Amino acid sequence: MTETVTVRVQRYRPEEDQEPWAQSFEVPYSEDLSILDALNQIKDQQDPTLSHRWSCRMAICGSCGVMINGEPRLACKTFLRDYRGKDALEVRALDNFPIERDLVSDISGFIDHLETVQPWLIRSDEQPVSAGAYRQTPEQMQRYAAFSQCINCGLCYAACPQFGRDPAFLGPAALTLAQRYNLDSRDEGASQRMNWLNAEAGVWSCTFVGYCSQVCPKDVDPAAAINQGKVASDINYAVNLFNILRGKDDA
Amino acid sequence: MRRSHEPIAWSLFGAGGMLLAFIGPGLVLATALLPWLAAHDPVATHAAVGALLAHPLGKLLVLACVVLPLFHTLHRIYHSLHDLHLRAPRRLMQLLCYGGATLLSGVTAWWLLLI
């Protein structure tokens, strides 16, 4: 007889359910089975109505984020073997996001926040394509390299109690992306992004809980990025105050 | 987007946090032992504290050791009460925490000027 593992999977079918509930499945155990493999096994062989997201199976596309025993994780980067001997293995939809169906979250609010910070190179005068790429030294790239590794999986949003409290908070990944472009030597759009960072829903909703950085599967360290953003916003505040005192308008 | 005024609170919080990390434990331990250290000659201790408080730099140091921790702790308490879902008007909480810290700082400065 092959060893099996019980996986409690959260279900929510908007047509019939008022709220989510848990359904248990038995999955044959193997050393190299990921949680995503287990979910696919359930969907293919036991219950085709189960809904979950995935694509790359290798921690690149960022679509398979779920709560596993209460922690935000990528289902494809988490393995059954890590939960061997634990009394329960429970898979839920990501915290803090509306649940669309079963394990599928509605992440549109998160995507809007990403767009808000204008995550692209902003130039006062664009040089023509024929002029080639904007050049940058390896040292200059190193300053934002870690912050550019984000795969938009949303785990940090599920980890962030301030986003859970107020979905208007731009949140870890968006603020990290803002910082990533503000640190980019080729970019000239910092002053536009600062308008968003300076707001209550910008860097100032963050209380450095730090769990976002713990759960990030790409070691982006969003908590560091946000708090470096606070320093930038602090300086921006002081400069603005100075300008007001000199009779210039509020920026 | 409206600019937040949090930078003022955060700067004071940060300065207080740094101060508490660098001298907090030492200071707490010192005052805990103070009555025993001073037992053999309490009057001399009074004089030593007096010498510290007589000097403008001493006054400034003591002011910093009171004002910055006040803003540091009340800033954390303000945010923690929000985290705990305390149902109270935001403005009122700000008035109590930051207003309180400002008031207590003013009182401390006043006492130091009296000396």
Next chain:
Amino acid sequence: MRKPYVQRQRADWWLRNPAYRRYMLREATALPLLFYTLLLMSGLYQFTRGEAAFLGWLELLRNPWLLALHGVALAAALFHAVTWIALVPKILVIDTDRLRVSPTVVKRLHQVGAVVCNVGLLLLVLLLVGGGR
């Protein structure tokens, strides 16, 4: 049909994850440190009222409740110092063309600085107040 289920944060969210409990503990260090600061203020106030009042305050510090406050405040100050300095290198980034200091070095410098300052302050008080013995 769309009918997204909105998950609302519960007031006890911070009890449900060890990382959140540790965060709340860190924030809670503010409480004893606030009370301790108020105690310092009371000492200053008694000092303004004259020598007798200040000596009375010194005696008051022997009160077991105030000793307990000192104990809790000491634990809080230590926990604060450790957690605070752990975060410093994430915020204080020294990386310019002319000067680069690695985060580990930034952290080490702060750790050494904090130990030196705390021990130095304590020794200073021991010397100035207890030194006559």
